[in-house]
Amino acid sequence: MTKSILSVFLLLALSVGCVKVDDQEEPSEVISTFDGLAQSVFDSSVRVRSRGSIGSASAVGYLRLEGSDYIPTADIWRATHVEFGTNAHVAGKVNEGHVLDVWNRGDLVASVKVKTCERWFKSEVAKDLANFVVSLEELGGAQPVVPLAPYGESSVSVGDMVFSVGCSDGRHPRARCGNVCKVSDGLIYYEPQSIPGDSGSGLFAWSDIRGQWETVGRTAWAVQEGGRWLGLAMTSDRIHDIKAGRVSTDYALPAGAVEIGQIEIAQLPVGAVRLDRLQSVAFQQEPEASPEPLEVNSRVHRWRFPIREGDIEPKRPRIRDFSLFGNLFEFLKNCFKYAKIAAIVGLLIFLYVAPTMMTPLSWDWGLKAIGLLIAKVLK
Numbered sequence: 109m110t111k112s113i114l115s116v117f118l119l120l121a122l123s124v125g126c127v128k129v130d131d132q133e134e135p136s137e138v139i140s141t142f143d144g145l146a147q148s149v150f151d152s153s154v155r156v157r158s159r160g161s162i163g164s165a166s167a168v169g170y171l172r173l174e175g176s177d178y179i180p181t182a183d184i185w186r187a188t189h190v191e192f193g194t195n196a197h198v199a200g201k202v203n204e205g206h207v208l209d210v211w212n213r214g215d216l217v218a219s220v221k222v223k224t225c226e227r228w229f230k231s232e233v234a235k236d237l238a239n240f241v242v243s244l245e246e247l248g249g250a251q252p253v254v255p256l257a258p259y260g261e262s263s264v265s266v267g268d269m270v271f272s273v274g275c276s277d278g279r280h281p282r283a284r285c286g287n288v289c290k291v292s293d294g295l296i297y298y299e300p301q302s303i304p305g306d307s308g309s310g311l312f313a314w315s316d317i318r319g320q321w322e323t324v325g326r327t328a329w330a331v332q333e334g335g336r337w338l339g340l341a342m343t344s345d346r347i348h349d350i351k352a353g354r355v356s357t358d359y360a361l362p363a364g365a366v367e368i369g370q371i372e373i374a375q376l377p378v379g380a381v382r383l384d385r386l387q388s389v390a391f392q393q394e395p396e397a398s399p400e401p402l403e404v405n406s407r408v409h410r411w412r413f414p415i416r417e418g419d420i421e422p423k424r425p426r427i428r429d430f431s432l433f434g435n436l437f438e439f440l441k442n443c444f445k446y447a448k449i450a451a452i453v454g455l456l457i458f459l460y461v462a463p464t465m466m467t468p469l470s471w472d473w474g475l476k477a478i479g480l481l482i483a484k485v486l487k
Contacts, residue, residue, distance in 0.1 A: 145271050145283055147213060148252035149312050149321050153273040153281040155209040156198055156308060157399040161369065163198030164274035164281070165208065166310035167191070167253040168323055171241060178241060190251045192240040193347070194308030195328045196229035197367055199238030207399040208240065210247060211280055219401035220246045228350045233358040234294050234342055236328045237350055238308075248404075254312060257322040257344040264288055264296060264313055264324045264343070272302055272327055272339065274309030281309075289338055293359035294346035301330045301339040307368045311341045331365040340365055 156163040170187035171178040181187055192208065199206070203223045210218035220242060228237040244251065257264075264270065268288045273281050290297040296311060311325035325341030332338075340361070342350075349355045443450045463469045 144314075145273075145285075145312070146321055149254055149271065150273060150281055150283065151210075151212050151252045152254045153275075153309060154192060154211070155275040155279075155281065156194060157207040157209065158198065158200065158204075159398055161198075162275060162278045162305050163194060163307045163369075164305065164309035164327075165192040165194035165198070165240065166273070166308075166323065167251050168193045168256055168310075169253055184250060187244065189241050189243050190247065190253060192242065193310070193323070193326060194238050194240070195236045195326070196227045196238045197236055197328070197369075198308040199224040199227060199240070202227050205398060206240070207401055208242065209402060210251070212249075212252075214280075215405040216280075216402065217404055218246070218248045219404055221401060226351075230358060232361055234346060234361055235350055235355070235358060237326065237342070237347060254310065254321050254323050256347060257313075257315065257324050258318075259345055259348045261317070262322070262324050262344045263315070263317070264291060266290060268313060270296075270298055270324065271312045272298070272306065272309055272341075273312065274302060274306035274327065276303050276305045278305045286339075291343065294343050294349075295359070295362075296325045296341045296343055297331070297333075297338045298325075298341065299336065299338050301337040302327050302368050304369045311339075328367065329361060329365045330368055331362050333362075339368075 152167040154165050154167070156165050167190050169191045170181050170184055171189040171191055172181045172186050173179075173188045178189060178191075180191075201224065206222050206224070208218070208220055208222050209216060210220075222240045222242055224238055225241045226239050228235055242251075266288055269285065270288055271283050271285055273283045275281055276284075284300055284302075286298050286300050288296055288298050298311065302309065306327055309327045310323045311327055312321055313324045314320075315322050322344070324344050326347055327339055327341045329340040330337050331340055346355075346359075460474055461471075463473060464471050
């Protein structure tokens with residue numbers, strides 16, 4: 109009798125102790141937000157606040173710091189820094205200071221001081237590039253990137269749908285869906301054109317061949333053709349050539365092309381100012397004052413997409429004590445953790461064992477009862 113009761117309690121301990129605890133479910137990334145545009149494309153685009161103006165930039169690649177050199181890497185797990193591409197007329201001179209404001213799924217998650225790292229510029233020529241390099245630690249988590257289309261493999265052509273994502277109102281990134289009107293001399297002509305605040309923003313398109321979003325251009329200018337304004341962006345191939353120093357021909361900008369921030373709009377009301385000059389209104393600071401980081405949303409989880417190994421709080425390793433008292437403690441802890449399950453199982457055991465203690469029934473009365481029931485059913 110005593111052995112049977114101990115056996116039942118042993119089975120209970122094993123069943124409760126072996127209950128599998130499901131890991132906390134990790135949230136899934138939002139696949140698309142606007143006409144199929146991926147959330148990661150939005151989150152790759154950032155605002156650049158400079159002394160007296162506002163522009164845009166986008167993350168184009170991961171870097172790994174080795175010694176004093178930054179080595180491009182496609183492996184986010186080994187990356188230490190992120191490269192952001194923009195325009196030279198946004199970034200200014202090398203080592204000039206700016207503030208990058210970074211959003212992730214609508215929340216301001218980072219606002220960091222940066223300096224212009226590299227610059228490629230030539231007046232009146234399709235050459236207006238610069239970049240920033242920022243550590244992932246400063247960004248507070250993994251940063252989505254949208255890489256440049258591989259050299260010679262960009263398939264953008266007339267009529268294709270493209271997206272421009274920039275800080276066109278001097279605030280958070282916004283997307284515009286447009287079409288390619290012409291591709292000529294290292295430039296993509298597209299509409300609708302970008303407006304002040306969009307300078308330095310990326311031009312994005314989906315690649316069916318590689319199954320990913322790619323940066324196919326970098327916005328810098330606008331030009332008026334046939335009575336309408338068109339945006340002008342350097343093609344990804346042009347960007348590759350400029351950065352690699354293999355540009356053999358400096359394509360002249362089309363006649364009438366101007367930087368986005370210099371677009372003249374007729375019949376503005378009295379007191380109107382360009383959007384990229386609204387810094388004193390939007391951030392309560394003098395137009396010529398050095399920009400300062402903003403307060404970020406502290407309610408945002410430490411992780412964000414794309415998830416890196418260090419972006420999720422590590423789980424505590426489960427330490428098991430396999431001694432007699434260790435197993436007893438583990439059993440009692442699980443009993444408290446799963447008190448409801450233990451109570452139900454305990455009640456069932458009590459209902460089975462109680463008759464053997466209060467009546468002459470033996471411990472196998474349940475089996476005998478089932479046997480009699482089956483016999484009656486068969487008859």
